[in-house]
Amino acid sequence: MKKRLVTLTALAVAAMMAFTGCGGGNSSSDQAAEGGAEGSSAGAVQLTLGTGGTTGTYYAVGGTMSTVLNNAMENVSLKVVSTGASKANILDIDEKISDIAIVQNDVMYYAFNGTDLFEADGSFDTFSAVAGIYDETCQIIAGPGITSIADLKGETVNVGDAGSGVEFNATQILAAYGIDINKDINKVNGSFGDAADSIKDGKIDAAFITAGAPTTAVVDLAISKDINLLTIDDEHAEALMKEYPFYTKTIIPGGTYSCVADDVQTLSVRATIIAGNDLTEDTVYELTKALFENKDALANSNAKFAELDANAAVQGISVPFHPGAEKYFKEIGAIS
Template identity: 40%
Template sequence: MRLNRMSKLWVLSLVLVFVVSMIAGCGGDNKSAEKQFINIATGGTAGTYYPLGGAVAEILNKNIPGMNASAQSTGATVANINMLKEGTVELAFVQNDIVYYAANGIEMFKDKKVDTLKGITTLYPETVQIVTLESSGIKNVSELKGKRVAVGAAGSGVEANARQILEAYSITYNDINVQYLSFAEAASALKDGNVDVAFVTAGFPTAAVQDIASQNQVRLLPVDAAKADEMIKKYPFYTKTIIPADTYAGLATDTPAVAVMAMLVVNEKVSPELGYDITKAIFSNLERLQSSHSVGKMITKEGARQGMPIELNAGAEKFFKE
């Protein structure tokens, strides 16, 4: 009886030693092995944000211990900012002009200020393209008074871009025949002769503009340097850019333009430590972004704060100072 009891005690001791050793062995890596869940808001499946978001999720999962990141299709920038605010996503692709509006409670975020967003990085320019047909005879924004102008969907970022560029040329909506049309609707209206000019904000080449150029000779209206400087002074999220000749069929010359920036933002759930890990993982694996979409080639560490409209996550800021 006594031997049997001693045997049980001996077995129990072995089990306790095993458990303690397992805890001790895992203790050093316990923090890094903790599961971290990141939901990434992108855009429509046919857009640019979606493939980039999938690549970012893959990068984070491969390079941050315990990470479980997933990208989801969304209604893009405005919807993404609201999802960040609600806490249903932690990381999102957005346009920097819309982030500026949200942070300052203006435009579509009037009386709905969102002051919990922090920047990770700006990515690449989304250019405001002012498209007309060669046959219209229009060569400059200053000639748009009295014209039928597609300014984007009502309340959209494109519509705000159009209004701000027209303002730089002292043109208001009272001076033009305003048409609130989406990219696809504007392209159809141009081809059918129902509008004279359309504003499109997107990375170039843009499918909607390519579609027009495949059947018609297009012209892009320039935003001259002085007007661009005036806009940037008032709206600091804009940057200058050039749309190169041959971006679209028959486009013979470079076109000076203004652009907003696609960017990545996080909410307050993302700590400085995680913000650092996210930023470092992305910029250590840029080739994966480049392989996911052609605009990936425009993403650089040197340009990561160009057009940044809000404070950086402290971890991202630390990474860029290294």
């Protein structure tokens, strides 16, 4: 297990979690003692589900999973916790603070291989994939004078927060078009909201945003200013998918944003559920099966689950599946 520096506050939280039984301890005696959440069996194995910030999509998705699946599973229950999202969730599972988590599939690829976001941390092999649940789309937003990714050379472009997954997406996509992110554009780092405001005010020319479409910041921008969504054509999409197996092709339908009438092809990464490798096959099998057998109830509570599909769930997954998830997907023919 890799260790990271933690603050006194984090240590106190970890100690409290261990004392109350809300952490990632996975021995059968610990799990039996914890009991189940509301709607689940008293002896259910309680899994801590790492998500993201309390105002973010991951936290809302996790809450829906807990509400719906705790009433559907007999032997497993979910306890949702707010976290620092993808990278923090990888580290939390490694340290057994969480048992399962939601991450971007590109971030889990970096973690498994010890590259990019995890170059300084090294590789992690303490987690495995459960299922991709919905697309987080690489949206390249530009002012009306820019109509292709090649046009970004020499322009001022927001590429997401420094060191973020968005910045790595931008680096990879620009490089496919022969553009060096550090030499060939005027790189600006900032949030989605910052990017939208800066395009509106004419301070920047374009921005990379990796998020589910429609994205609120872009919806608001498109109401007040004409924008273009830039296409990733087949040739470049295929090259990127070959080099980075976490990417999948995506179409942003025309009308998603008010001033973009036509469909636009781009790439997506997927919000993906991962699990600690120490979880039993039976536990993860029950969770995976319940996830797909309760799709309608999940989608009724959170629109993100409308994208849930067993065949799509195994696409763009470039790390091993947990044996429990693999068993389910083989049963239904999603993998061979």
